[in-house]
């Protein structure tokens with residue numbers, strides 16, 4: 102932020118990383134003031150993926166904006182769907198049937214696992230380990246198969262509707278998901294052998310990029326980054342929505358907040374997601390998956406907010422309505438925006454190669470940050 | 473903030489060019505005369521094209537959602553290496569295929585042109601996804617930032633529609649590109665869709 | 668309602684107008700209406716109560732742009748929404764020295780609405796390209812701008828309600 106103003110007396114130079122760089126996960130650009138291998142001051146430059154989502158949100162009817170929510174963060178598209186329908190349902194007082202809520206939870210958690218699996222592969226790829234990403238993508242494809250069957254698309258889902266979900270699930274879905282749970286459980290020991298206990302990996306990530314609770318609070322960081330510091334804050338538990346209170350799951354937390362902890366938190370989160378899915382499948386209620394919703398539903402005048410726990414942290418929608426069916430203002434608060442803004446403080450006086458670790462641990466999705 | 477820093481921030485020397493091309497609103501047509509080689513030996517050219525087509529080196533150029541499907545294509549299930557195109561290179565100087573996977577906006581456009589210009593000829597471009605083709609879901613009336621189609625900025629060889637296209641779709645795009653380069657569709661045997 | 672009364676009292680002493688909001692319908696607990704000059708005090712107080720910043724943004728209403736602050740807490744369920752109208756010359760005191768995370772949010776708000784945050788250390792364009800930093804895309808034009816009382820709940824005192832002569836036009 103004060104780049105170029107201090108450090109006058111030191112022999113520093115600028116290094117430009119991105120916007121097209123394989124380890125910035127998309128089109129992030131980081132401008133670095135360096136001294137040798139050490140970073141004096143990193144400055145993320147964002148906006149290369151800005152796609153006017155908020156402007157579109159206030160020019161289309163709330164209904165027509167639904168498909169766009171999936172394109173904000175395409176890796177956890179269903180959570181973004183969930184937040185948006187949750188917001189509209191909360192404002193208008195529509196309640197989705199219980200079966201729909203269960204389906205939402207199951208598919209959301211599957212989506213979360215898919216997102217974490219992709220992160221796991223990409224994080225290790227940044228480290229220089231090429232093999233794990235092949236395995237994680239293999240597992241991820243299984244999830245995509247299951248979700249494709251019910252939602253009709255592989256990546257940018259538009260599955261949830263205000264008042265339910267667009268298609269009911271059937272026996273094949275339940276069977277397929279159970280088979281997937283068994284499969285992924287049997288793969289975790291392999292990942293542990295391959296990665297977690299690998300001495301090269303441990304040496305590379307231990308004590309790198311330590312987050313602290315105070316830092317998280319000042320920047321508004323949420324998600325696995327925050328939980329790795331020991332604060333068990335999870336919207337699913339602290340501000341419950343949907344039917345999450347009915348399930349028994351733990352919130353994994355770390356202790357020191359370094360990259361190793363972030364890694365462990367994410368891996369354990371996948372296990373907890375499996376637990377939630379299992380419980381939801383066991384108690385999947387019968388009944389309709391959609392209630393009747395009027396065609397042209399007007400939003401009541403006023404402003405409302407809805408938060409969900411997306412794969413990367415707290416996602417908040419804030420909508421101001423003037424009483425018509427077009428939102429007057431739609432603010433989307435993506436988790437990665439705040440998480441990335443702590444990068445300058447996190448990476449000061451760090452080695453350049455460790456910056457790649459820090460960026461990987463943050464799990465960035467650039468179009469989500471830029472919207 | 474120092475002036476020096478400001479100039480560091482603004483590295484995109486193609487900014488004006490990008491805006492001019494975008495504003496023109498039409499297809500970008502490269503100068504045909506410039507593209508012609510000085511000496512032309514047809515037989516050698518054909519053999520070289522055969523080699524080039526079966527060993528494409530794409531650039532890792534993920535911009536948005538479509539990039540994930542592009543990654544899927546390179547990974548275990550779809551396995552692009554069956555068609556000789558799996559060597560993803562992060563540096564434009566080592567690539568001959570640019571897969572524009574995602575939305576290009578006005579801030580990114582100069583960087584896109586820079587990258588394209590840095591690639592060594594002969595080079596090809598695949599526009600993947602509706603965003604790269606025409607702006608996709610963002611080509612709305614209120615559009616203030618998204619470039620409606622990369623073919624306004626750089627010449628495009630193959631368009632792959634979809635939002636996002638499935639990996640199979642991109643695969644087909646690569647096969648189409650090979651066909652364009654050599655005049656024949658590889659790999660053998662040729663697949664003819666039933667009439 | 669999980670909000671302790673002490674917090675509400677502290678807020679009222681700022682002074683600020685505080686409304687309790689039905690969480691089940693609107694998704695937050697407290698609606699705090701402030702003057703621009705009190706925003707820094709408000710942020711400092713919430714920092715002391717260990718709240719974190721969810722976002723800073725703005726809504727373009729008449730007569731003035733309203734800046735929105737949302738805060739939440741890691742340890743208990745409480746979401747606070749602060750609203751303050753920008754001053755007459757379109758500025759707002761920054762809170763980026765109290766909450767570092769506000770730095771980027773304020774830069775974004777400047778991009779989108781052209782609000783200047785006084786005291787901000789580095790108010791450069793964040794999302795928009797440098798050449799187009801003055802585009803202010805989220806400002807509404809002409810008749811699309813609505814008075815604050817037309818976009819707020821009826822019982823929620825709006826900032827613009829006091830000046831009916833400023834009243835804006837109906838939609839389309």
Ligand code: SF4
Pocket residue numbers: 172257536537538573574575600601602603604608609634635636637
């Ligand atoms: S075409 Fe669709 S999936 Fe691809 S980048 Fe654009 S919005 Fe995303």
